[in-house]
Amino acid sequence: MxxxxxxxxxxxxxxxxxxxxxxxxxxxxxxxxxxxxxxxxxxxxxxxxxxxxxxxxxxxxxxxxxxxxxxxxxxxxxxxxxxxxxxxxxxxxxxxxxxxxxxxxxxxxxxxxxxxxxxxxxxxxxxxxxxxxxxxxxxxxxxxxxxxxxxxxxxxxxxxxxNTSLQNIFSAIPVVFLLSICCGMYISQKPRKILRNITAVTRKITSQNLVERLPLPPGQDEIRDLTITINFMLDNIESSFTEIRQFTADVSHELRNPLSAVKGEIEVAVSRKRDAADYRETLHNCLERIDDLIKMVNDLFLISRFDAKKYDLKLSRINLAGLLGEMHDFFLPMAQEKNIHFVIERCDTVFASVDRHKILQLLSNLMDNAVKFTPENESIILSLIEHSHEVELKVTDSGIGIPESDFENIFKRFYQVDPSRSGDDRGAGLGLHICKRIVDVHGGSISATRNKIKGTTLTVRLPLN
Ligand SMILES: Nc1ncnc2c1ncn2[C@@H]1O[C@H](COP(=O)(O)OP(=O)(O)O)[C@@H](O)[C@H]1O
Ligand SMILES: [Mg+2]
Structure with missing residues (x-):
């Protein structure tokens, strides 16, 4: 013992x-x-x-x-x-x-x-x-x-x-020894105190309590730098935890709605005997909800791959005008259904080194929003313009627009200006976030601006090299 x-x-x-x-x-x-x-x-x-x-x-x-x-x-x-x-x-x-x-x-x-x-x-x-x-x-x-x-x-x-000086040296040894112990204790006191502080504070830190921080020691030495670094690390951990909590809450909230809707449809269907057409309609509605769920889960999976930096970019030289035309043709019937004037105003032939699949997803998300948030008889204009070092892609609509105060938030995950604006076609607020992540990995930028009369313009800039 x-x-x-x-x-x-x-x-x-x-x-x-x-x-x-x-x-x-x-x-x-x-x-x-x-x-x-x-x-x-x-x-x-x-x-x-x-x-x-x-x-x-x-x-x-x-x-x-x-x-x-x-x-x-x-x-x-x-x-x-x-x-x-x-x-x-x-x-x-x-x-x-x-x-x-x-x-x-x-x-x-x-x-x-x-x-x-x-x-x-x-x-x-x-x-x-x-x-x-x-x-x-x-x-x-x-x-x-x-x-x-x-x-x-x-x-x-x-x-x-x-001899006298030798005697003096020998008689000074015990004094020097005692002084050395005192000095040693004094010098080791500071790191000891700081280590104790670090231990005490880090013991208090749990996933439930991330607000504790080390007190800053006086002076400008390395120990102060270390304390600042540890506090900075704790700040990062705290914000990551908050983000993860928020993400989990958002995901469960977004999953609950379509699942509840599917459950409701099925409950109504089985509450009494119905004919085959009713059952078919119920199944059709459930299928639509499940498609939304699958899209959301795919979007979440993609975001998690971006977070983990495992987005494996498959770059190849592609004519962006071709991709724009392809997506225009895909969304044209939906726009026509709402009698929207959907045109490509200018389309330069631009070859750029991009991931084809991801750029298609970017265009799809932008056009989907434009069609969704543009009322009947309005217009959507696409343009693809080549500049000296970059290519500029614009999706301009004369739709309901985005309040300027929301511009800085619309690219955050799960952010929706006002969910009621989307009507039945409600998304999860992941589309523009994915657009930003795709543009980021290509080294470009994305921004939203208000049009002079009405509607929004979303501008994507991609580098040509
Ligand atoms: N072209 C647009 N016109 C008006 N509002 C838009 C437009 N594009 C995006 N928004 C707003 O930005 C929000 C975020 O868009 P997005 O991330 O695609 O989410 P979702 O489409 O799932 O709602 C939308 O909820 C919508 O309010
Ligand atoms: Mg969207």
């Missing part, structure tokens, strides 16, 4: 972040301390080496001034005997290694060896627990030589400085 709790605690994001930041800060402090320690050691050693070189020069100058090696060495010995902080020791030898002068106990610091070049070394007197920095150089005097001068400085002072 306890180990489970431990595992849970250490797998928490904020704990991991705190541990990470703590070790990162600790590591940085250790690296920096080591760097400064070695810099200090290096500069102290350099300082001692400079001192040794200066002292060696002075020794040689004293010898030259006194014109005698031993006298010069004596003078130099007097000078250095006052040095307290960095005591200096020295020895002068002939090139064969015979000692000519030696300050007190120099042989206990360094044995009588001679190297053949100028150099620095470090030697340790383990008995007295002292460290010395040695400098060896050679010089000539009165055209004799070379003579060897060896100088030593006790590094006790610089060692003490180094």
């Amino acid at each position: 306890l180990s489970k709790l431990k595992i849970k605690y250490f797998s928490r994001f904020d704990v991991k972040l705190t541990v990470f930041y703590t070790f990162a800060l600790l590591l940085i402090s250790l690296v920096l301390s080591s760097f400064f320690y070695y810099r200090l050691q290096h500069s102290l050693l350099k300082q001692i080496d400079r001192m040794l070189i200066d002292e060696a020069k002075e020794l040689i100058l004293e010898i030259e001034a006194d014109n005698h090696i031993v006298k010069g060495c004596n003078m130099f010995f007097e000078d250095i005997s006052y040095r307290v902080f960095y005591p200096v020791f020295f020895r002068v030898m002939a090139s064969d290694g015979i000692s000519l002068y030696e300050s007190e106990n120099f042989s206990t610091i360094l044995s009588k060896g001679i190297k053949q070049r100028e150099h620095f070394t470090v030697t340790v007197d383990y008995r007295k627990k002292k460290r010395y920095r040695i400098y060896e150089t050679r010089f000539t005097f009165k055209n004799k030589g070379p003579f060897v001068a060896q100088l030593a400085i006790n590094t006790m002072r610089s060692d003490k400085i180094l």
Whole structure:
């Protein structure tokens, strides 16, 4: 139980972040301390080496001034005997290694060896627990030589400085460790708070409750960007859910009407015994309703394919004038039935790369509306005009028209200006929406305008390339 709790605690994001930041800060402090320690050691050693070189020069100058090696060495010995902080020791030898002068106990610091070049070394007197920095150089005097001068400085002072700084570093480690933990906790606090917020808000989100949003944190950092993005995503999900709900409600409403009508017809037919002609009429009416239902289900299926972007466009180069003529011939008898003057005013021969089946459906929906919403003895005029980069198709009628306030809505699914205007021939409000989707996938545009005197013009523009 306890180990489970431990595992849970250490797998928490904020704990991991705190541990990470703590070790990162600790590591940085250790690296920096080591760097400064070695810099200090290096500069102290350099300082001692400079001192040794200066002292060696002075020794040689004293010898030259006194014109005698031993006298010069004596003078130099007097000078250095006052040095307290960095005591200096020295020895002068002939090139064969015979000692000519030696300050007190120099042989206990360094044995009588001679190297053949100028150099620095470090030697340790383990008995007295002292460290010395040695400098060896050679010089000539009165055209004799070379003579060897060896100088030593006790590094006790610089060692003490180094030891003190090392102690300081070690005693600062627990403080740095504590500070690192505090900093780690503080730095991980912000992402932790935001993650908690996200978890709390997203837990509240269900299909019934999509209004929750994350509070925006102050500042202009990535966390704010992330919060905005999540809220934007929630906005999109909410509007998609609303759309789906509305769609489901509209579909069930539109399906209920024809189904109720079919049910009513059948109920009336079976309520008492009837002759064959009555039954035939009932069946005929039911068939008409079922045809409407099938058309609506097909339209819905097509819309769902557009939504899923699975409309598989079969493009081919087609003469649009031919399609327009075909649809005109199809709708002409219906227009004639209402004594509507139905003509093609201008029809350019235009070849365009389109999906034949979908363009026929577009023309059919537009002409169906025109015939449906144009009263008897009025007119419908079609035109197909080629422009430099596009083709313009117009269906102009002198029918009942569309109020301007409805122009922006008529291309929405299930939108009908006023269902009572369609009379018996009531659609589902999907025709113009499908027209827009077809035009969109061809890269074109569709718009509705009011005619000067009366009626509506629907204009479709399709690109020629
Ligand atoms: N040519 C037109 N004249 C007048 N109103 C029209 C015309 N075309 C479309 N409308 C209006 O736009 C609405 C949407 O048309 P549509 O999507 O084809 O639906 P439906 O034909 O199923 O009612 C119609 O209900 C109708 O009120
Ligand atoms: Mg229609």
